[in-house]
Amino acid sequence: MTQPRYLRSARITAxxxxxxxxxxxxxxxxxxxxxxxxxxxxxxxxxLTIPREDMSTFDRNFNPFAPAVNPMVNQAIxxxxxxxxPAKGDTTPWLATEWxxxxxxxxxxxxxxxxxxxxxxxxxVADDVAYTFELQKKLKGGYxxxxxxxxEGTNKVTFTFNKPWSPALYEVGQLPILPKHIWSxxxxxxxxxxxxxxxxxPYTEVDSFQAxxxxxxxxxxxxxxxxxxIAGIKMLAMSGNDAANLASVNGDVDWSTQFIPxxxxxxxxxxxxxxxxxxxxxxxxxxxxxxxxKAPFNDPKVRKALSMAVxxxxxxxxxxxxxxxxxxxTGLSGNYEKWKNPAVKDNCSWxxxxxxxxxKVLDEAGYPKGADGKRTLKDGMPFEFKISVGASSSDWLSVxxxxxxxxxxxxxxxxxxxxxxxxxxAGYEQGTFDSGIxxxxxxxxxxxxxxxxxxxxxxxxxxxxxxxxYHRFGDPKADALLQDFVAAGDEAKQKDVAYKLQxxxxxxxxxxxxxxxxxxxxYTDVHFTGWPSQDNPYATLSDRSPTTVLILTxxxxxx
Amino acid sequence: xxxxxxxxxxxxxFYLIAFWASITLNFLLPRFMPGDPVSRMFxxxxxxxxxxxxxxxxxxxxxxxxxxxxxxxxxxxxxxxxNMGISISRFPAPVTEVIAAQIGWTxxxxxxxxxxxxxxxxxxxxxxxxxRGGAIDSALPPVLIFIGSFPYFWLAMGALYLFGVILxxxxxxxxxxxxxxxxxxxxxxxxxxxxxxxxxxxxxxxSIGGWMLGMRNTMIATNSEDYITMAEAKGLRPGRIMFRxxxxxAMLPSVTSFGMSLGFVVGGAMLTEVVFAxxxxxxxxxxAVQGLDYPLMQGLFLTITAAVLLANFLVDxxxxxxxxxxxxx
Numbered sequence: 048m049t050q051p052r053y054l055r056s057a058r059i060t061a062x063x064x065x066x067x068x069x070x071x072x073x074x075x076x077x078x079x080x081x082x083x084x085x086x087x088x089x090x091x092x093x094x095l096t097i098p099r100e101d102m103s104t105f106d107r108n109f110n111p112f113a114p115a116v117n118p119m120v121n122q123a124i125x126x127x128x129x130x131x132x133p134a135k136g137d138t139t140p141w142l143a144t145e146w147x148x149x150x151x152x153x154x155x156x157x158x159x160x161x162x163x164x165x166x167x168x169x170x171x172v173a174d175d176v177a178y179t180f181e182l183q184k185k186l187k188g189g190y191x192x193x194x195x196x197x198x199e200g201t202n203k204v205t206f207t208f209n210k211p212w213s214p215a216l217y218e219v220g221q222l223p224i225l226p227k228h229i230w231s232x233x234x235x236x237x238x239x240x241x242x243x244x245x246x247x248x249p250y251t252e253v254d255s256f257q258a259x260x261x262x263x264x265x266x267x268x269x270x271x272x273x274x275x276x277i278a279g280i281k282m283l284a285m286s287g288n289d290a291a292n293l294a295s296v297n298g299d300v301d302w303s304t305q306f307i308p309x310x311x312x313x314x315x316x317x318x319x320x321x322x323x324x325x326x327x328x329x330x331x332x333x334x335x336x337x338x339x340x341k342a343p344f345n346d347p348k349v350r351k352a353l354s355m356a357v358x359x360x361x362x363x364x365x366x367x368x369x370x371x372x373x374x375x376x377t378g379l380s381g382n383y384e385k386w387k388n389p390a391v392k393d394n395c396s397w398x399x400x401x402x403x404x405x406x407k408v409l410d411e412a413g414y415p416k417g418a419d420g421k422r423t424l425k426d427g428m429p430f431e432f433k434i435s436v437g438a439s440s441s442d443w444l445s446v447x448x449x450x451x452x453x454x455x456x457x458x459x460x461x462x463x464x465x466x467x468x469x470x471x472x473a474g475y476e477q478g479t480f481d482s483g484i485x486x487x488x489x490x491x492x493x494x495x496x497x498x499x500x501x502x503x504x505x506x507x508x509x510x511x512x513x514x515x516x517y518h519r520f521g522d523p524k525a526d527a528l529l530q531d532f533v534a535a536g537d538e539a540k541q542k543d544v545a546y547k548l549q550x551x552x553x554x555x556x557x558x559x560x561x562x563x564x565x566x567x568x569x570y571t572d573v574h575f576t577g578w579p580s581q582d583n584p585y586a587t588l589s590d591r592s593p594t595t596v597l598i599l600t601x602x603x604x605x606x
Numbered sequence: 607x608x609x610x611x612x613x614x615x616x617x618x619x620f621y622l623i624a625f626w627a628s629i630t631l632n633f634l635l636p637r638f639m640p641g642d643p644v645s646r647m648f649x650x651x652x653x654x655x656x657x658x659x660x661x662x663x664x665x666x667x668x669x670x671x672x673x674x675x676x677x678x679x680x681x682x683x684x685x686x687x688x689n690m691g692i693s694i695s696r697f698p699a700p701v702t703e704v705i706a707a708q709i710g711w712t713x714x715x716x717x718x719x720x721x722x723x724x725x726x727x728x729x730x731x732x733x734x735x736x737x738r739g740g741a742i743d744s745a746l747p748p749v750l751i752f753i754g755s756f757p758y759f760w761l762a763m764g765a766l767y768l769f770g771v772i773l774x775x776x777x778x779x780x781x782x783x784x785x786x787x788x789x790x791x792x793x794x795x796x797x798x799x800x801x802x803x804x805x806x807x808x809x810x811x812x813s814i815g816g817w818m819l820g821m822r823n824t825m826i827a828t829n830s831e832d833y834i835t836m837a838e839a840k841g842l843r844p845g846r847i848m849f850r851x852x853x854x855x856a857m858l859p860s861v862t863s864f865g866m867s868l869g870f871v872v873g874g875a876m877l878t879e880v881v882f883a884x885x886x887x888x889x890x891x892x893x894a895v896q897g898l899d900y901p902l903m904q905g906l907f908l909t910i911t912a913a914v915l916l917a918n919f920l921v922d923x924x925x926x927x928x929x930x931x932x933x934x935x
Contacts, residue, residue: 103883103889104890106696106699108699114647114663114666115695186666187659188656188660188662189658189662191658238697257788259781259883262785281784284780285779286883286884286889287880287883287889289881290883293778294778294779299778467896468646468649469641469646472645472649473640473645475649512645513657514645514648514660
């Protein structure tokens with residue numbers, strides 16, 4: 048008689064399982080713990096290991112025009128003409144050695160550095176720069192003020208504008224430059240994977256590319272070979288903060304920039320000697336935006352009173368784990384420290400907690416408190432509104448909750464509304480929201496911040512989509528100043544105008560600034576030394592901003 | 607035999623209608639979500655993108671402004687021809703490539719865990735019911751149900767912390783060691799195996815209790831049937847009665863669950879993949895939904911739908927073989 052069929056298959060399965068289990072356990076024992084050993088001799092060959100918390104896998108796509116660019120493409124492979132460092136407020140000439148703005152403010156001429164070569168050995172020429180901007184405008188748009196970039200000889204490029212436009216220096220200067228001889232031969236540059244990139248950066252050679260990790264090794268033709276002290280960079284794909292935090296805490300990576308809760312205890316305390324963090328307040332200003340097309344938010348007194356009711360110390364301590372710095376009434380984040388008007392900054396009133404004053408202002412402005420301690424609007428309706436924040440941003444959600452609690456003290460009811468970010472942003476864009484916690488522009492120059500906060504040109508009617516100035520506030524006085532700002536040729540004049548803009552901002556309170564977003568960054572110096580810090584702020588600890596290349600060319604293996 | 611064919615044809619018709627309904631929902635649901643992919647992307651960069659670039663990006667990504675019905679016709683046509691479009695969040699990679707590159711890992715993880723959990727769970731259920739009140743029957747169910755009721759990610763993180771961080775027995779992340787080249791060598795296969803143990807183990811631990819209890823309960827009912835008593839009276843070997851007579855008849859609900867679970871393997875291991883940074887499609891799906899990446903979302907949901915329907919169809923066919931009553935219904 049034949050053996051029962053199910054028994055036979057059960058036996059095969061069992062045997063398979065046994066083999067599998069043997070295989071698994073046997074190999075589990077031989078797997079070495081990931082991470083590199085810290086013996087001194089190894090450090091010269093060690094790779095600078097960095098996790099990427101927002102990508103679970105990588106594509107072999109090093110195209111800088113991709114909507115989601117691979118890590119380090121614009122940091123280690125391609126380089127800009129200049130690098131602005133928000134931590135110190137200084138500018139480092141990079142592929143350009145000097146630049147000059149024309150007297151009428153309608154053009155800038157950059158002089159390129161001598162002896163810069165692409166990683167394939169060809170020299171960098173002015174034509175490359177001109178071509179990069181041509182391509183950028185064609186594929187991605189933007190730079191509407193830019194008429195064109197023309198090469199003069201091999202080492203000079205002139206950018207001409209259709210109007211005086213002073214913020215152009217940094218916008219043009221920080222765009223990574225591409226080689227014309229490679230890109231002009233690509234049929235569809237927007238969709239090309241650029242699998243083997245050619246750049247001027249310090250680490251251009253893609254090595255051992257896998258779906259969850261890849262390495263970048265030294266550019267053999269780098270223009271400052273003495274600064275390529277580390278062997279290379281290794282990127283690791285992580286699916287989310289938790290996985291990345293585990294890698295950081297376990298010491299498997301050298302440098303990371305994702306949010307780590309309670310960093311002193313979870314990260315630093317594991318190795319106090321080698322682990323450090325630095326969160327300079329150079330991120331964007333995070334604002335509480337009130338929709339000024341709706342009453343009572345169209346009343347500047349109300350905006351200021353609500354702002355005074357907010358306890359920013361509590362907001363940053365509870366909402367942001369103490370990592371952020373409370374805002375002042377210039378509205379500018381720590382990124383714009385050198386632009387701040389001391390006369391405004393030192394005399395702030397409406398960005399400081401003052402419940403009595405807030406109550407007084409609201410009483411006087413005609414929003415009486417009823418017997419139940421709750422205020423009503425001018426039309427007799429209860430003073431109630433929503434604060435909209437995306438559900439996935441747990442930190443901002445607690446910020447909104449703190450504000451909501453604070454407002455109870457002045458008799459105002461704010462309900463925290465937290466659907467998915469998609470519907471929150473749709474409300475912002477259409478102008479149907481009441482209020483929300485919103486980021487802001489973070490450029491080297493404060494023009495965009497003020498333009499988005501109170502420039503009439505950025506105001507769109509409710510129902511028409513907008514991508515800035517969600518709160519829809521325009522101010523003719525600010526418009527004139529903004530005009531002066533873009534026309535101002537040198538930085539001293541710009542600063543002068545920026546001072547006046549801050550006075551206007553302080554007057555009008557277009558937004559309720561909450562805190563300067565911190566630029567996250569932590570590292571361990573077990574393998575590499577030379578990191579930026581509070582005492583040596585040559586860059587922030589960001590691993591995805593223009594200053595990153597400064598760190599890559601400063602770090603050296605620990606001896 | 608003719609009845610069998612008719613039964614299968616009838617089921618096939620049902621599945622075709624179910625498939626059409628699900629692909630239509632699959633088309634409509636993402637489009638009911640507020641916003642569009644480009645403004646999501648813009649909001650995500652939080653001001654680092656110039657507003658003037660939005661139009662160019664919209665054009666580049668091919669975001670559709672055409673009427674819904676035109677998009678729907680295109681969509682149906684694309685499904686039939688297997689053209690799923692280009693992923694927006696992973697632009698310019700085609701959706702089929704994104705899914706193909708990652709689904710293998712999900713199938714490996716989910717499939718391994720499902721097979722182990724189902725086989726071991728059912729065997730334990732059979733044994734527990736056969737020796738009611740014995741050691742297995744009294745000790746295991748409460749323990750397994752206890753473990754199974756933990757929030758899944760909590761168990762996964764706990765296991766990762768204990769076995770990965772503290773004891774150092776297992777790797778902490780990824781499907782294989784960084785820098786290793788995928789190849790059919792013992793070294794690579796072993797490495798993949800080692801990376802698979804912990805994620806698979808946590809899924810097995812959570813799901814095995816359900817399999818065991820389900821099998822045990824049906825098996826107890828079957829054990830009191832007359833034909834079991836008859837078999838015992840005839841003096842058949844207990845092992846033969848247990849498997850051929852009792853278990854075979856108690857197996858049907860388990861086969862149904864197995865079919866259902868097979869379909870959910872594709873989407874079910876998302877949390878595991880996130881905790882262990884496993885390169886499957888789970889995290890990709892989460893990203894696609896958050897970024898309103900319609901093409902990728904459609905591709906992934908379509909894969910999941912197809913997997914569920916296909917698994918159910920296979921179970922239906924299997925039923926014809928296992929349960930003669932189905933054929934006459």
